[in-house]
Amino acid sequence: MMHTVARLSEADVLVKPxxxxxVWNEPDRPLEALAVPGIHLSAGEALVEIELATVCGSDVHTVLGHRSASTPLVLGHEQVGRVVALGPDAVRSDGSSLELGDRVVWSVTVSCGECDRCVRGLTQKCRSLAKYGHERVHRGWELSGGFATHVQLRAGTATVRIDEGVPAAVAAPASCATATAVAALDAASDRVDLAGAVVLVTGGGMIGLSAAAIAVEAGAIVVVSEPxxxxxxxxRRFGAHAVDPRARVGAPDRLDAVLAALTGGGAAGAAPVGMPRDAPREVLVAVEASGTSAGVRTxxxxxGTGGVVVLVGSVAGGTELCVDPESIVRRMLTVTGVHNYAATHLERAVAFLERSWRILPLDELVGPTHALAMLDLALAEAASGEHIRVGVAPGRRAAT
Structure with a gap:
């Protein structure tokens, strides 16, 4: 469907149709379409027409009632689109001016940039934080989520231009999964050089596979544990080793067997016979992306000693673990949590996708794609767990 954009004033825009x-209201209730005839763009804002959105796991958790949400709500926060209207002084994340026609992805969060947390670099935890796909619909910001024909970007959004050649199925997840994976590995690399290190990723969803691909590119030896x-x-196609956490004892695809082959058992002392002296001896980074208690325990x-555990998948309550603090102390572990990301992580995610999409099957991570009117079906397919991601294309006609 072709949309035309007319300027009514410097700030007011009329889009036809x-x-x-x-709009989502509650579990087991069909979504409802909300038309927004006029948009007021304040300073720093932009209107983006959505090319493709993808269904994130958090969207599924909300729809199933597994997490609280303010309703009515426009879900969706992984998407790519094109700028069709601009408010005064709208800028990209690097400070350059946004331009009409820019193909962009943008951050999940809207931050003030001035509070104590923003000044500390924790913009994703801004004191006045707003989040795309998470805010109750209200007058003036009805187009607040990716499951729409358009999204109104507010001032304080990290907006990054992405190359025209990058397939939409590769670009859309940058706004959540890819940027979060970059943030997780960034937290690990503060303590451990990824080049040559053994990195364990628990959970082979979009974040876990993205983290695996990025870590492989950084020179790490990556093991993904996924049932x-x-x-x-x-x-494996991304260059990682893969293990089955349900494998029986002694199976070749069991985690302990694969790690023993990669590290010579991980024991201290001289390098095992047949292994170079500089071979990695133990896992030094673990990215936990499954959100399961078993994944965290693993x-x-x-x-190993001096290593880093990055928890990124535990975004739902109800999971409590018993940990042995003595073991953490004696191994000198760093255990850290990563939730969302900063603008630099989104910029680096886009750079990774732009240089990697031709050589990695990133587009195949998105399964079936549905018209916006078929969003209920898309959410149901995403909830089935059969697909890593499901797409929503507002420009696609619904099947009749």
Missing amino acids: SPVAM DAGRRAFA AVSTV
Whole structure:
């Protein structure tokens, strides 16, 4: 569907046909279409027409009622689109001016840039934080999520231009999964050089596989622990080793067997016979992306002395673990949490995708793509767990 944009004033924009957002109210209730005929763009804001959005796991958790949300709500925060209207002084994350026609991705969060947390670099935890796909619909910001024909970008959004050649299925997840994976590995690399290190990734969803691909590019030896055979196959195509956490004792695809082969058992002392003296001896980084208690236990118990455990998948309550603090102390572990990301992580995520999409099967991580009017079906397919991501294309016609 072709949309035309007319300026009514410096700040007011009229789009025909009217932009439409899909509104979620509660579990087991169909989403409803909301038309937004006029948009007021304040300083620093922009209107973006959505090319493709993808369904993140957090969208599924919300729809299933597994996490609280203010309703009515326009879900969606992984998307790519094109700038079709600009408010005064709208800028990209690098400070340059946004331009009409820019193909962009943008941050999940809207930050003030001035509070104590923003000044400390924790813009994703801004004191006045707003989040795309997480805010109750209200007048003046109805187009606040990616499951819509358009999104209104507010001032304080990290907006990054992405190359025209990058497929939409590769670009859309940058706004959440890819940038979060970059942030997770950035937290690890503060303590451990990824080049040559053994990195364990627990969970082969979008974040886990993205982290695996980025770590492999950085020179790490990556092991992905994932029960789904199809996702393990993707990990191998990204250059990682893959193990099945359910494998029986003695199986070749069991974690301990693979790590023993990579590290010579990980014991201290001289290098094992047949292994170079500079071979990695133990896992030094674990990125926990599954959000399961078993994944967290595996990550914490596997990392060796001086290593780093980055928890990124534990975004739902109800998971409590018993940990042995003596083991953490004696191994001198760093255990840290990463939630969302900063602008620099999104910029680096886009750079990674721009140089990697031709050589890695990143576009295949997105399965079926549906029209916006079929969002209920898209969410149901995403909830099935059969696909790593499901796409939503507002420009696609619904099947009749």
